[in-house]
Amino acid sequence: MALFAANTEKLEGWNRPPIIAPDGDAELLEVAMGPHHPSTHGVFRMDVALDGERVIRLKPVFGYLHRNHEKIAEGASYLASMPYTDRLDYFCSLTNNWAYALAVETLTGQQVPERAEYIRVILAELTRIQNHASAIGFLIQEMGASGTPLMYAFKEREKILDLFESLTGSRMMCNYMRFGGCRIDVSTAWLDAARKVVAGLPGFVDEFENLLSSNEILMARCQCVGILSPQLAINAGVTGPMLRGSGVNYDIRKVDHYGIYDRFKFRVPLGDHGDVYDRYMVRILEMRESITILNQALKEVPSGPIMDSKAKIRGFRPKPGEAYGRIEAPKGELGFYLISDGGPNPYRYRVRPPSLMNLTVLEDMCLGSNVADVVLIFGSVDIVLGEVDR
């Protein structure tokens, strides 16, 4: 059938799961899941072809939230794009800030003071915990448990967002990092408040796990669903908990040692099977590792300046050249590619969005599974449409 021409084509380095041809004269049902499907976390569409309950074809459709962030950033000064990066992945504005600041610091060769590096690590790991907690909450909600786990996650997220608000003035749109440091210094009182929140986090993760990890329904629906092989994951540029759920040991915090991550002891959790359950479990374990990083970082925040003394706020013009900077954001590798022509705005500004890249393999994971599992597999990717469509 002409319908399957694109799928059955065998491509090198690209092993698709076997296509299950529909039985005889079976009629295909074409369903547009989205853009207003409650499970799509925003405006996103999947054009699905079904044979009964089985998924035969799945094409993601993007662009409903496209506002050409890159073009806007090319018309603005370097610093003016910093608040806009908050709006990419609006769950993790602080890691977006860090990735952009890191790219510009790579471009200019600026140094970041030690105290600012500690503050960055503390904020990034808090962001990771609240992102993973809510991602799991949403995943469980898509399984049918409406409310309870998500509200547990949001209860903890509120505490972390309160910390963000008291430091940066905003709960989600923090706009906190600057090229060569941070915007506002943390107070001793804020650090004490952060220690108090972090002290309560292990109890939350324990409770969350007791509720979920050995839950019969969760295990039955997540295990052996949406399997992603490590070879395909690497080849398709999948990063973050998705890649590690497939058993690939690749954490940019360990590989690049950006910031001061080489000073902290933490482990990289890996999955065995690459199914939805492994991705869930990797996120739980990453929360625990983030707590150990936070405990180490909060113990020894050094005193000193929070901004590079040579940093220029006004008249910031990097020398001509280009740079690619990347960090391990909660959803995967978030990179910024900048070309400077010596002017006040970047000549080229590119965001490498982890959410979009992780969706490359959505069709491969869903083919042959039941349509009800598509919602679950999609939920386990953990995307934010603000970043997918930019």
Added chain:
Amino acid sequence: MKTVEEIKAAIEAAVPGAGVEVVPNPSPSGQHSLRLAPGHAIAVAQFLRDDAELALDFLSNLTGVDWPDKEITEKVKITRSVAKTIDGVEQQVEETVEESRKRMEPGCLEVVYHLFSVAKEHGPVVLRMRTINRTDQVELPSLTHVWRSAEFQEREVFDLYGVVFAGHPDLRRLLMWEGCKDHPMRRDYVEPDDFEYEPTPHDAVLARAAEHKATEESPSQEGTAH
């Protein structure tokens, strides 16, 4: 990790006539890049992925850059003989004059690739490829069959810059709508000025819109939604 010069030598040893060129990067980032000739790009990409020492198995970032036609003003020194009257006698005198000349440097579309290695944990290795011009010869080979992560990113570059990737399995627009004819990330893109116009099934409204458009002075830009 190997330097760009060593990688260039390794490529040229593996793919004869690959035509690789080192593009230095003056920024402190020190991320120098290699410019490939489109003709050998797939062979080079396969070598970079499968070579045991480089093992660049992870194409992280793929993006486009637009370099429009540039008018360059150059100062040229010209020597010519001029007739001059010296001491009442007309003589031919050699004279050097500085003259500014303008020439057009043709633009192109460039695609940039950032490669890393998951197995060896190194990178980035930056590759670039250029189209011949920005208008009708904008074809480059697709690397989707080498690195699957190019699939959506090549679609995005096709959508926003208009680079046509030959051999891509499903080359459609990614972010803009299907009927869109323009490429908004190009430097010379002009925004449409009729955002408010929406198609409607009501003839009266359509007629009014047509009337309004006819009296309007501002030219409607080609390639916007109608």
